Amino acid sequence: GAGVSQSPSNKVTEKGKDVELRCDPISGHTALYWYRQSLGQGLEFLIYFQGNSAPDKSGLPSDRFSAERTGGSVSTLTIQRTQQEDSAVYLCASSLGGNRNQPQHFGDGTRLSIL
Amino acid sequence: QQPVQSPQAVILREGEDAVINCSSSKALYSVHWYRQKHGEAPVFLMILLKGGEQKGHEKISASFNEKKQQSSLYLTASQLSYSGTYFCGTGISNFGNEKLTFGTGTRLTIIP
Numbered sequence: 001g002a003g004v005s006q007s008p009s010n011k012v013t014e015k016g017k018d019v020e021l022r023c024d025p026i027s028g029h030t031a032l033y034w035y036r037q038s039l040g041q042g043l044e045f046l047i048y049f050q051g052n053s054a055p056d057k058s059g060l061p062s063d064r065f066s067a068e069r070t071g072g073s074v075s076t077l078t079i080q081r082t083q084q085e086d087s088a089v090y091l092c093a094s095s096l097g098g099n100r101n102q103p104q105h106f107g108d109g110t111r112l113s114i115l
Numbered sequence: 116q117q118p119v120q121s122p123q124a125v126i127l128r129e130g131e132d133a134v135i136n137c138s139s140s141k142a143l144y145s146v147h148w149y150r151q152k153h154g155e156a157p158v159f160l161m162i163l164l165k166g167g168e169q170k171g172h173e174k175i176s177a178s179f180n181e182k183k184q185q186s187s188l189y190l191t192a193s194q195l196s197y198s199g200t201y202f203c204g205t206g207i208s209n210f211g212n213e214k215l216t217f218g219t220g221t222r223l224t225i226i227p
Binding site for chain 2 (some may be wrong): 006031035041042043044045048056058059091101102103104105106107108109
């Protein structure tokens with residue numbers, strides 16, 4: 001597709017369950033980012049990938065959060081033993097690689113609701 | 116630390132001008148500006164790099180004052196389509212791709 005694709009668009013689950021969120025970046029984009037946006041708030045950085053490696057995981061809130069990227073393309077963000085405070089919109093963005101600052105292109109996000 | 120945006124919210128009539136500011140306590144290399152409409156993904160507007168350049172197209176432009184670690188977004192003769200929440204994202208490295216630290220946003224409402 002032409003843009004960043006995220007699935008599912010909405011996810012409702014019970015507290016304590018595990019969830020997987022998927023991001024399919026723009027073809028050819030080597031950098032991939034995960035952010036979290038709570039209601040009415042700004043974007044909170046979670047993790048950044050360059051290719052398949054994650055140089056910066058500093059934003060992951062706890063060890064319940066993990067992410068991987070395979071084939072330099074699709075990324076999965078996994079949240080284990082979900083808590084109510086995990087409820088938010090999870091946004092993925094991708095950008096061209098290289099040594100120049102590039103725009104980040106965002107997907108529409110996954111709205112996660114923990115009951 | 117999160118950059119501070121001001122104002123937090125502003126309401127304008129169509130055709131009026133707006134200025135949105137973004138200030139950081141850290142030395143910045145880049146400032147990105149995005150606009151997000153309710154329920155939609157943030158959309159890239161422009162990047163400014165260290166050097167104090169000013170960029171823009173048509174009625175939306177921005178400046179970056181590296182001495183003050185501050186960027187301003189200027190919207191002139193605002194249109195209804197400009198409504199949304201504007202976020203600045205700041206970067207501290209000239210490495211290239213890096214995480215951005217986003218401000219809390221400025222909600223702009225344009226009324227007819």
